[in-house]
Amino acid sequence: DGGITQSPKYLFRKEGQNVTLSCEQNLNHDAMYWYRQDPGQGLRLIYYSQIVNDFQKGDIAEGYSVSREKKESFPLTVTSAQKNPTAFYLCASSIGGQGTYEQYFGPGTRLTVT
């Protein structure tokens, strides 16, 4: 059963704490992405990776960090430097990194920071 998994579904943290969101895929896709979605808004790209051990900043990378040590995994850390971290975080993957390929999304993690 192939797909993308994100955990946890809901996450609560206190302000000032770093938190890491998990994203795993077994689709054998090279490219992976992290998006942020605020209520009633579209998708904004945080970071993306076209290949293992390589990643690039998206449009709103400040306050976030990622790693891509394995093809299957692309964890996102929301640091205390992110001023408004409460949001819905979506991980996605595609066969290739170019915009030619459709993206498969995970179920998302809803992060609430108080």
Add this chain to the structure above:
Amino acid sequence: GQQVMQIPQYQHVQEGEDFTTYCNSSTTLSNIQWYKQRPGGHPVFLIQLVKSGEVKKQKRLTFQFGEAKKNSSLHITATQTTDVGTYFCAGPNYKAAGNKLTFGGGTRVLVKP
């Protein structure tokens, strides 16, 4: 930078009626993709259009790519409550490293029974 805009932002539709939502890019696109996100869910890929003037149908959904490859539309006929959700279009941004996809802001569809 590249912008992808969708109109309308909200679409209230009576069940059984038709409607169209539009997607406009500031740059020419090699392809355009459409996704649907149900309330509380995650985006799901619907379709990709590649050719100028291309038209594709999925049951009651008709997707069209403009002749200049800068705009696209999604037309839904005989709207049903299952059509509720947000429809996003997305196109490659050639000015960005990796030609990453740029998503529009989405059209939120509400269906009145």
